[in-house]
Amino acid sequence: MKLNLTRPLVVFDLETTGLDLVRDRIIQLSYIKVMPDGEERRENLLVNPGKAIPQEVTELTGISNDDVKDAPTFKEIAPKLNEKMKDCDFAGYNSNHFDIPMLAEEFLRAGIDFDFSKCRLIDAQTIFHKMERRNLAAAYKFFCGRKMEDDFTAHRADEDTEATYRVLMAELDMYAPGVQ
Template identity: 40%
Template sequence: MPLTIKKPIVFFDLETTGVDPFNDRIVQIGCIRIETNGSKTEKEWLINPGIPIPAAVSQIHGITDDMVKDSPHLGDIAQELRDMFFSVDLGGYNAKNFDIPLLVQEFFRIGLTLNIEDIKIVDPMKIFQIKEPRTLTAAYKKFCNKELDNAHNAMADIRATLAVLEAQIDHYEDVPNTIEDIHEFCFPTDPDAYDAEGKLRYIDGHLTINFGKNKGRTLQELALTDPTYLEWIIKGSFSDIVKKAVRQVLGFKA
């Protein structure tokens, strides 16, 4: 069934330097704009983000620093972006939680203001979540073909959880049945992670911040240019292993 629209809508996807919608940068924009008469226009940009693209991220979307070094910065195409994204509704997969907040933040950096209050958002992921919920009750119905009685009673819930797990192992050929292998299936090991939470990672052999405004910067660099940020980590609610690494870089007694 075709969409019924009252004003143009742009479905778009962003590839970025990471998953932080407030601090990472755009490296690719893909758009399909649908007009009220049903006509469609596709547009794609490769963007120089102005910061390094982490190697681990390049492995996911295939875009490297070398590929975007001669591409325009976002501000260079501000007018094109205005023409595409203003006075339209927006759509995309997980757009409300990621792509739109990141786009708004990036627009702000180049002097464009996207008024979200005037925009209708279409998100197929949200429809998927509504129509096929991932609650324990829904999982018990799907995998065990039973209704979960007394949901949110701790014992009823954990009995259902174990039943769902056993049914999943039977249902999916690639889900293992040993605890070690299930753990690795659910939480794949990051060979470059320094700590269990992934706050620090090794990139090209250098211990690097993996969150927030300084994501992608090495501890050594920050020790020289922004030591107060590292001191904030030491005083903050971070794990002892992270604080120890930061103390060592700052020359404190570990």
């Protein structure tokens, strides 16, 4: 399916020194800017966070302090990013909960008030969770192989408790054989 865009869409992801929006910093920013005519512009930037990258982040991302030591800081690249990203919409995975707030904080630290309120924010994780239900009925079908409504009356605490117990037992069987 082709995207039907009226404004450019920046599909992006960040790697950071951690998950704290105030203390942590971006170490990699990658994006694909999709234009309304279908043209795609890609950029992958390493960013010097101005602080040490924790070992667990290096193990997770493969990005080390040596990799970013000569890279520009976010403050140095912020003006060009601002120009490239203004008047765009944004998409990512879990981006509304982490990447957008982190990017907004980095822009603010760089002295740029990037106004995300004027952008459409599309979070693929939110779409996934809405389309692929993650409730008790879905868990019961996945782990127990049956429709919950065939075995229980929904929204009855005693029956939801029984279904939850069966799901828990099936999870233990699937994920932790031998653990009791």
